[in-house]
Amino acid sequence: MPELKPIFSTIDARDKLLEAALSAFAELGFHGATVRDITQRAGVSQGLLTHHFGDKERLWNLVGERVSEDFLEYLGPALEVEQVDAETIPTILAAYMGYWRDHPSALRLQIWRVLGAPEAERRTRVERLNRRIVPIFLRAQEAGFIRSDVPAGQAMVTAGSVIQYRLHSQLEMQDAVSVTGDALPDDAEFLRYAFSLIAARPDER
Template identity: 55%
Template sequence: MPELRRVYTTVDARDRILEAALTVFSDVGFAGATMRAIADAAEVSSGLIHHHFKDKESLWKLVGERISAEFQEAVSVGTELDDPALSLRRAIENYQRYWREHPRALRFQLWRVLGAPIEERKARSKLLNQHFVPKFTTAQEAGIVRNDIPAGLAMVTAGGLIQYFLHSDIETEDAIAVTGDAPLDDDQVLDYLLGLIAPARATGKKDTP
């Protein structure tokens, strides 16, 4: 099932090529991928891919840009609410849902940090941090997120743990099971993460000056 939204016409097959590139990159990463493997997955010639996308690095960059744009849009849906606590929960819930519904995009993200063209990774980081860190700053000002840590740290705490729960579900469930506890469902994961970044008064602890 396609994960990337179609933006090209069906005639030149560029959407099919990008979807195939996502599949190959998510399986073997940037270093392991070849233009021939992508062409085979898209059922087109290598020459057609080179014609449209030049080289593997250009194709990786474009796939990454598409994921980032669609991710940003998905996470932002329904978050412009009067209630800052509900807005924040909705954003984190959207974040969780996006990665769960886009497993190849999640694997692509993991390959980004394991070794891929650094320029695309830096561009994504700048784009998304400029968009989402201010939302956590607003949540801090509203008393929803603890203010004794940088807003960006609160954001990566929640986001990083959600990704871990998704890609390391076996390890997480096994660790919880050692003490006889049941695995967490998605709502319980959200409650746990929000508790980690909540102000100390919400957890019964004393705020740090």
């Protein structure tokens, strides 16, 4: 099932190429994926990819942009807050987990992004997302819902990293938890734990 929202049309080869590129990049990374593999997955000629997107790096950048667009659209309702309250950050974290759980290829692409893929797309992505999301964490911090002894951006990254780890390293987490005979917490319980790492202490509220 396609993960990227079509931006051309439901029958346009360009959307097929973007989806095929996401699949290849998610599986093999930027350096492992080839133009031939991508076009074979899309069922089109290599010349068509070159005509529409130029080279592999441009295609990588566009796939990354599409993932970021879809990510922000998915989180949109959680990010559109006029006034922060006690549920603002937990709601954002739940939406964050929901996006990556619903988009496993995008999650794998995210891992490859930090393992040495072209830096330009990565830098553009983080700057754009941070400008959109960190200010909400700062507002929550100023309102007394996020701990004050760390930068708001660090609080955001801490919670997000723990959530991503749960999703891409379930085997490791399951094994670690089972050593003491405990059961792996469900998503709701885990989200409460993730938020507890950055929540304001009782004496700060």
